[in-house]
Amino acid sequence: MSRGTRCTVEDRETKTPGGAGTIRVGLFTDASYTGGAERYLHLLAGGLGSHGFVPVLITGGGVAALQESARRNGHEVVEIPFGGARNPKGLLSLARALGKLDISIFHINLAGPFDAGYGIAAPLARLAGIRRVVTTEHLPMVPTFAKARLIRNFTNRFVDLTITVSRDNVGHLVRNHGVKAERIRVVYNGIPDTGGAPAVDMRDELSLAGDAYLLAVAGALEKRKGHLMLFDAMRSLPDRIHLFVAGEGRDEAEYRRMVSEYNLERRVHFLGHRGDIPGILRGIDQIIVPSTLEATPYVILEAMAAGVPVVASDIYGIPELVSADESGLLVRPGDESALRESIVRIMEHPELARRMGRAGRERYERHFTIERSVRETVDIYRELLR
DSSP states (O other): OOTTOOOEEEOOOOOSTTGGGOEEEEEEEOOSSOOHHHHHHHHHHHHHGGGTEEEEEEEOSOOHHHHHHHHHTTOEEEEOOOOOTTOHHHHHHHHHHHHTSOOSEEEEEESSTTHHHHHTHHHHHHHTTOOEEEEEESOTTSOOOHHHHHHHHHHGGGOSEEEESOSHHHHHHHHHHOOOGGGEEEOOOOBOOOTTSOOOOHHHHTTOOTTOEEEEEESOSSGGGOHHHHHHHHTTSOTTEEEEEEOOOTTHHHHHHHHHHTTOTTTEEEEESOSOHHHHHHTOSEEEEOOSSOSSOHHHHHHHHHTOOEEEEOOTTHHHHSOBTTTEEEEOTTOHHHHHHHHHHHHHOHHHHHHHHHHHHHHHHHHOBHHHHHHHHHHHHHHHHO
């Protein structure tokens, strides 16, 4: 192994059916922080054992929360400083380490088209002797450029099957990334049932009036999440409406300044990172997802599991989650007026809100459980093994 690189392996006793017959799956990410795409790996790893597969989490570092959750669950964790396609030592280290892990399937998690060195981890896995390679594509609609497309067209040749999280993503993979349609499989994200999480009383926590009407937006504080438009909308919404902003990010200081300029400090509450989002959702009236770039955000699934109406942008994979006018309302991205009117409509019609909450819960139970998501992913693994 090259000087200056590091590979640490934490071996744990495998507690899965099948004993020595279990199949080891390498789950790879070179992400620099733990977000929604990394949560996907956490949830997938937690469900594989009951199907006779052993997850091995392989990271390039920078995802401490994901690594820690894997260790708590007794999973093997391998850290290999990778550095992407421009780091020859990192490429060599990854290939050598993969060759020592006795992996039957290498599963690369691609939050966006530039991750894993533009997919360069796939040919490296082949070089290491791994015969089966699968990827999961989360945001293939992210704009790319000629050099990246050229590299992806090369690395795609070493991928057997591509999983993606929405039907809408299929067209972007075919048009933008040269993935053959017959090699794409759609598996929706799933979550454990959070509908029974203890409710968090934010009215009490923040000393709000009993008639306060509560909205929430959750996710990274960055432009694509649509916070700015939502803050604008809050200026003309009724005073009893309060907004909880859960999450952290590079644009937080700018957002706080804007809220101050709008004199909304009393009604817009920055919560920072919260580990109790399911409980918060159980105590609010609406979840707002005004993003301009999303595939299938987890917060919508959590809201549906909690029976909370959703107001979201009508973009990409979101209409596949939210049944318009049944489990929530969809608005054109960037349409502040439509966003404001949708919030007021649900607020002024409590029976509509209750009906949407019930419909969302039913959709979650039918389509978006973690059990279903893991089972469909395992079916793809078995397809490769055959």
